[in-house]
Amino acid sequence: MAYSPLDTTQNQIRLLHLAPADQEEDEIKCSFSLASLDEDVDYEALSYAWGDNNKTISIKIEATRRYRKSRARMKRGKRAREPTSTRVLRPRLESSVLVTENLHLALKHLRLKDRERTLWIDALCINQSDTRERTHQVTRMSSIYKQASSVVVWLGEAWNGSELAMECLQRFGKDSNLHHDQSLSPGLTVNGMGLEYYELRGHLIQFFDLPWWGRLWTVQEYALAQRVVFQCGKRLLSGELLRESRRSFYNHSASCCGRPYLQIEHGETGLSLADCFVRLSFLEFIQTFRETYSFLTIVALFSIRQVTDSRDKIYGMLGLATGRYARLIEPDYTRSPEQVFEAAALASFDRTGKLEFLSHLFGQRQLKLPSFVPDWTASISSHGHHSSHQDWLTCISHYKASGGRSAEFNLIAAGKAVTRGIIFDTIATTGPSNDSRPFEKVVNEMRDLPDADRCSTGSYNHTSETRETAFRRTMCGSMDIVTKDSRACFRRLRGLTDFSKFKKWQVWYDTTFTLKSTLYDKDVSISNQLFFAVTVGRRFITTEKDYIGFAPKECEKGDLVAVLPGGSVPYILRPEPVADALWEQGHGSSSCYTILGDSYIHGIMDGEAFDMLDESEGELQEIVLV
Structure with missing residues (x-):
């Protein structure tokens, strides 16, 4: 045509x-x-x-x-x-x-x-x-x-169950007093079913697993709209009622209606009902609060969604960029995906002076990129892990590992960048990854590491805490979640801390499945969310200087802990041989490294590494990333 x-x-x-x-x-x-x-x-x-x-x-x-x-x-x-x-x-x-x-x-x-x-x-x-x-x-x-x-x-077209799913959401949206469970009054009843029924949950999960929810371009189409109407076949559901249904779901789940079945993955979708409402939450948060998010966080938030052209992982989000991220790069379909991703990462650094992009090296990489450039096509093992990664990106804004020092980061050749920093420590032991096994086993196996007895007794010399306190803080990244203006907000744990939430969580994960519902409450939910934010995609480590923390699951004994100016968190580096003789002649003794990702190392999250360097009158080391 x-x-x-x-x-x-x-x-x-x-x-x-x-x-x-x-x-x-x-x-x-x-x-x-x-x-x-x-x-x-x-x-x-x-x-x-x-x-x-x-x-x-x-x-x-x-x-x-x-x-x-x-x-x-x-x-x-x-x-x-x-x-x-x-x-x-x-x-x-x-x-x-x-x-x-x-x-x-x-x-x-x-x-x-x-x-x-x-x-x-x-x-x-x-x-x-x-x-x-x-x-x-x-x-x-x-x-x-x-x-x-x-x-x-x-x-899409109506399907067997779409009417029930949309009717359920409409009722939740219209009446915030409705309980999920029919045993409570007033209880939800749709065709004789409440959410305790596997069939009704299945219909709702299918609704939130329709292709629209997995397409990336639909994010800005929804978020920028003055008014939204959802249509499935001939059935309509207003966007406002759907948003109210989400609020009702979370309010009841966090208090009277928290049930284990809300977390159970359904059939082949791999989604739980809780995962489904997270999808809606992401859309609503971006629609309402996108000015408080960095552009790279918005990109990561929806990177699990699908595009026909991988360049649209960036281009499809540009309409949501605000403030200093506005017009971060111009769409140009003559560029390769690798060029687009590198341009977005470096443009973010140019605008902010921060190394935020180094916290986006997450998931199974697909493209041939330098290790320091995020691959936003990278696959993530599950929807729950993706959600936890977003929580981690929120956490990192509360850390100050570089002590507020300005970043130094420059491209020096194709696929090579130079910065300066501190090679602070070396990984001594690694524990299990939290990606593929029940987290109850992960927690127990952490204590089975060599020298694990030191994690529960004696003092943690780096912070003047007991080792047990340091271990508990590490398990939650020294973070807490509080409610502010009806919104869940992350904050740092400071000073003496009441670990009653963590202890309740320990009791909850130790108990049998049948008893979990009776012990599950808001405190357990918060501790569980923080644990996964810090541990997903990572493994527990100890270092040669006797620090503990969590590092990318790809890390091995001998990998290095580095702190870089402009970085909120420590990073894990792996030494690489220099293959280019001409480049080596021009850069003398500079060492080359690949970067595996960021980390939580208890005791150096607030600039302590730089304080030690200043006290010893040491100098920053040139670090070349490839």
Whole structure:
């Protein structure tokens, strides 16, 4: 299909006019018009998962026409199924275009009977084969979704259980007093079931596991919307009711309705019901609090979502960048994914002067990148582990391992960067990883390490604490979670600390499954969340200087603990031989290292390593990362 070109000087976009239809079987007919975002344009934006590009269906598209706004505009408060009415010039030409099966279904269900519907749909309104136009329109995506009268989230056709799932969410959203468990009053009942029923939980999990929830572009489409309506088949659910259902779920789960079955993974999805509401929480938090998040944290938060083009792991999030991260890089589809990821990491450093990007070296890397560049396509073993990694990224802003010293970080050659820092210690022993075994065993095996008896008796000389206190602080990263303005907030543990939460958690994980529900409360939930934040993707270590902590699970005995200016946390390095003789001649005795990731080392999280260096009048060492 031949697209009429857009006038980029006029901030133009294409709008799709979906013709009305009396019957669902009627052929889909559409037309395009050109409109400027600088004008008061009335349209809805569609948010959906593209689906399989190899499974397509033809629809009729009429020639591009000039957009004219009707006098009777749709008011912002009306329902999504009552969209803008428009007057346009009569079309003259018609051609066919292929769309994916899922988009075809969406168009069929979105049609009205008595008037056309004006929509913006990325797959149709952007000429996807024109790299220049695609780049230009991607930079306009945030404006397109912000200015839409509403965003319609198409979840797909109705399925057996979708009505029950949406009815359940609607009831939770309308009545915050409803308990999850029917044994409590007033209790939720949907078709005779509460959440204690495996069947109802399964329907809800299937709802949150629909493709839309796994697509990355849908994040900014949701977060930037003035108003959201979810549609599955013909059933609608307002975004506000869905948000209220999440609040109800968490309020009851944290108090009266906390049950082990909320954490049980369901079938082949690998999701628990708690995981599902975490997905919704991420969207809501970004919609409400994105100005308080760094851009790299936003990228990591949704890196588990899928894209057709891996460059969109960055480009698909740019619309959510605010403050000093705004317009961090420009979309450019002539760059390789490796170039895009490196540019984003280094641009973040240039804007902030911090080494935050070195805390994003997480998961199983897929691309060929220098060790210091995050791979945002990296796979993470489970949804729960992904959530815990986000908690860790929140924790690191509370640490000051570099004591506030400014970062020094420069590229010196392809795939090589130089910084200065302290090679502080060497890993002596490593414990089990918390990724693939029950955490009860992990905790016990930590104490079975060589010299483990020293972890529970005597003093921890680096902090003037008992070793037992140091061990407990290490297990939670010296962090706590408190409620502030109805929002859970992380904070550092300081001074003498009441470890009653940790002790309750120890009792809880030691007990049998059948008794866990009776012992589970808010304190246990907080301790459990902190434990996983610090340990997921890591293993317990001891060092030659008798420190304890958690380091990347790839670490081995002999790997090094380093502290770098501008870094909030210590990093784990591995010495590498220099393969380039010419480079070696130019850099003398500088050592090369790969960086495995960041770490928690109890006793050097607040600048102590630099204080020791100052006291000994030592100097920083040049460190080359490859």
